[in-house]
């Protein structure tokens with residue numbers, strides 16, 4: 001029986017909880033360490049094996065997943081550290097926080113620094129991971145566990161902040177795009193609920209094409225949609241005029257810089 005403790009009861013905790021409950025590869029219990037009842041509305045409908053307000057329950061955990069904000073990380077690790085076993089794997093999705101910073105706080109056991117996203121809830125996260133102190137067999141087991149929430153790609157730790165901007169925060173770009181498309185459709189009289197279904201499927205299809213047919217460049221794909229003098233050209237002219245591509249690039253850079261700032265302890 002695998003024993004998982006998730007610390008923090010916010011948005012990511014619940015997305016991961018759902019992901020790990022879909023098709024568990026092995027019997028497991030998933031306990032929650034909450035700080036307060038602030039997010040009770042989120043965790044109440046879900047069946048946590050145990051909900052505790054005390055960090056002591058991490059004592060018998062195989063894996064502890066730390067889903068607290070960067071600003072709460074130092075205090076939270078301070079509370080957990082006396083109970084963390086040397087074989088317990090600390091999984092941290094905390095933006096900006098490096099493995100070295102956890103070592104500075106006295107964490108001695110294995111660490112998996114990860115960057116997932118909220119699509120974990122349906123097993124569709126794209127998760128970046130980097131490991132420290134894990135022998136290969138255990139590391140494979142942790143990768144398999146993480147992959148229940150979606151595909152896992154192991155990267156050098158130096159890439160985690162840039163991928164935080166692209167992947168951890170990434171669904172926000174898409175949700176914003178979907179919202180803008182739905183509202184644009186409404187200006188033309190389309191039904192918002194129906195458009196949401198249709199444009200979400202369209203985004204999924206285009207994304208699969210871009211991923212699976214990578215031998216064709218994205219410019220080629222744009223060219224296949226945009227015939228001269230046609231509708232796509234009309235929309236591209238507006239997006240280009242408004243500086244949309246460089247605006248997105250600026251957003252990516254700003255998010256990565258923010259991840260670096262969040263990792264600096266005050």
Ligand SMILES: NC(=O)c1ccc[n+]([C@@H]2O[C@H](COP(=O)([O-])OP(=O)(O)OC[C@H]3O[C@@H](n4cnc5c(N)ncnc54)[C@H](OP(=O)(O)O)[C@@H]3O)[C@@H](O)[C@H]2O)c1
Pocket residue numbers: 007008009010011012013033034035036037038039066067068069070072075076079093094095115116117118168169
């Ligand atoms: N949300 C995402 O899409 C996403 C994606 C990738 C990575 N992340 C990372 O995941 C972490 C959590 O993000 P989030 O969006 O889930 O934040 P959130 O919704 O604000 O949740 C944070 C949770 O941590 C709890 N907490 C704080 N200190 C604690 C302590 N000492 N013991 C137990 N619980 C404690 C908070 O308790 P209260 O309920 O009392 O406030 C809250 O429930 C962040 O570090 C973020 O960088 C998030």
